[in-house]
Amino acid sequence: MSQEMEPDLPPMLRRMWGREPVPRRGPRPRLDLATITAAAIEIADADGLAGVSMAGVASRVGVAATALYRYVGSKEDLLTSMADSVAPAPPEPEGMHWRDYLALWTKAQRDLVLEHSWLLSITRFAPPLGPRRLLWLDRALAVLAGTGLEDGEKINVASALAGYVLTDAALTHAAATGFPELGESGIEGAADYGEVLAGVLDPETYPALSAAVRSGALRGAAGWVDDDDFRFGLDLLLDGIEQLIARRALEGDVGGQ
Missing domain, CATH: 1.10.357.10 (Tetracycline Repressor, domain 2)
Structure with a gap:
């Protein structure tokens, strides 16, 4: 595809695909998108996505938060880069059905x-x-x-x-x-879920589901794991x-x- 025919990609996608022009003059940038993204992934793996902030990532790579915006326009852009960068190379299909x-x-x-x-x-x-x-x-x-x-x-x-x-x-x-979003419900797996349903389902309104639950169908679900x-x-x-x-x-x- 010629330069004239290339679509006007958002800045983050241009960086992810290596489509940004390389400056011919000036000092070499201290950071790059890969370094910033790797730092954000480390934080997310340790503390969850809630722990990822521009300030936190900047601190990890040793720059001021404002310096990140030269490479990442927003936290949403950073999340997009993280979701792609964390993926390994896929298995190759040669010779496989x-x-x-x-x-x-x-x-x-x-x-x-x-x-x-x-x-x-x-x-x-x-x-x-x-x-x-x-x-x-x-x-x-x-x-x-x-x-x-x-x-x-x-x-x-x-x-x-x-x-x-x-x-x-x-x-x-x-x-x-342990289903933290269910608070103190005590539901920690399929068996617990089945017991709760058995206590609330009306067999006349939910005849098929009630029969399945009471037959113990969920007790053998190994906790869904x-x-x-x-x-x-x-x-x-x-x-x-x-x-x-x-x-x-x-x-x-x-x-x-």
Whole structure:
């Protein structure tokens, strides 16, 4: 793409993608976006996202807070950079069946979110914009080549799996931390949740749910933190993708006759 045709990217995206012009004169900048972002990630990992402030990050890298604004226009820009920078390189799909790869792809992202739980607060409704996260999307699309799915369908597949990552990671994280948002409810896992529901559900109004709860369905859920539960949901999604691929293949066969 020529310089004349490049879109007018926001300053943060230009920095993330290395599109900023390099000054030919003057002293070399003391800081860069990568250093600032790494400091912010360290703070978030230690103290949560609430501990991340421009002043705190500036202190960690040894400059005044005002100096950060040369590289980061706002805290929101910093969060965008953090969400991208914390992502490792995705696994490569060469030689893997699409289903095996997407299972690995999804679990790796879920493990990343659980390791850096502050991601739950900033990626739930944000599409990928940075080079690292978009590389994950690229690899998911690449492994679906030859399946007969249209490009839009491939993107929807990746989006559905990414949404499952965030939903499962949020529930798993909440269970591991004792559901602090529920105050003194005493709910610390699926079994506790089931006991509360059993006490409030009216079998006449909620016949199916009440029967499931009273049968002990939630008592075997391992507190929502067992990988078997994650894999069950993932297999449901992969089964659906497999059926979609099979349907597209059948439509292709019919259309070719």
